[in-house]
Amino acid sequence: MRSKAELGRADAVACVELLFFAYRDFTGDADAVLEEYGFGRAHHRVLHFVSRNPGLRVAQLLDILKITKQSLARVLKQLIDEGFIAQREGAADRRERRLYVTAKGGKLTHKLTTLQVRRIEAAFAQSGPETETATRRFLLAMIAEPDRARVEALIGLSDRGATKDPI
Amino acid sequence: MRSKAELGRADAVACVELLFFAYRDFTGDADAVLEEYGFGRAHHRVLHFVSRNPGLRVAQLLDILKITKQSLARVLKQLIDEGFIAQREGAADRRERRLYVTAKGGKLTHKLTTLQVRRIEAAFAQSGPETETATRRFLLAMIAEPDRARVEALIGLSDRGATKDPI
DNA sequence: CAAATAAGTCAACATGACTGACATAACCTC
DNA sequence: GAGGTTATGTCAGTCATGTTGACTTATTTG
Structure with missing residues (x-):
């Protein structure tokens, strides 16, 4: 029982480690599936955010992921070439390449999300x-x-x- | 208000995103400092766990980090060469190279930990x-x-x- | 003494970041 | 309509951090 509402340093350090291990295992589930497709975590992030925000513009995606367009280009190209993501010209502004997941892409995203959701649900079931x-x-x-x-x-x-x- | 104690999928997906963004910003503070030293997140992890577990054996560190010894070798060598980490022969088993942070290494670790602890404390102060x-x-x-x-x-x-x- | 163990090392490779420079098409403004 | 801005794509090179596989050295253990 600490007198204050403040955390002791040791408590906060515990949280540092909890975050490290929790995040490592949180991403681990999906990583295993991605490997079967020859994809990495970068592909997952793109799939996830495009799936969550259909019609997302490339610039917006870059802003969310905080990476450069050259970095995005490689994974995005792969996802498009392999039919997981589709691009459509913007209706108002034809320079835009609006991003959408295809049926195939949505299916994979759903599979990955389900894995992560399961771990989260299991964790809450256990922690209350x-x-x-x-x-x-x-x-x-x-x-x-x-x-x-x-x-x-x-x-x-x-x-x-x-x-x-x-x- | 959901009838069950179960999470809706949308709620769990929200947690997926919260974890992604929270972790990104959690590591971001330290990353900026590490850059000044020419180090990366890999170095940070080594410093952290050696600091937390003085006398750690290399094999144990590999087990915690779940990377190969060749991957570890590179960052560990740098940390040793630059005087952030010291090795000492195991007392009982002289094959072992027990790992310790030096004063210099402890100082850097402390600095990094403080940044992370601050964000965690600020977050709890805000979330209650x-x-x-x-x-x-x-x-x-x-x-x-x-x-x-x-x-x-x-x-x-x-x-x-x-x-x-x-x- | 032989085998197992702890650690280190060499070489080659993959992924996913980065910078910098430049190309193209479309939009906007004067 | 010319000229500048914007959205996007791409080429080329670099870096950090992970991987596999093969091998060495020192030491402990059976």
């Missing part, structure tokens, strides 16, 4: 369902502004709607 | 101190066995003792 709200508030608070607001809006939307799965 | 226990339980539950037990023991120890900072 009441830990969900707290965890979400903490994770959101960990995100640096100005992304926090954007993420809040992103997940805020999906919280309400029906299961708007990408496929 | 009552979210701490819940978050820690969730993160622990996210870790796959058999690591979960090991991590539990690791942080369990440090939870109690006085601030056993590595330097």
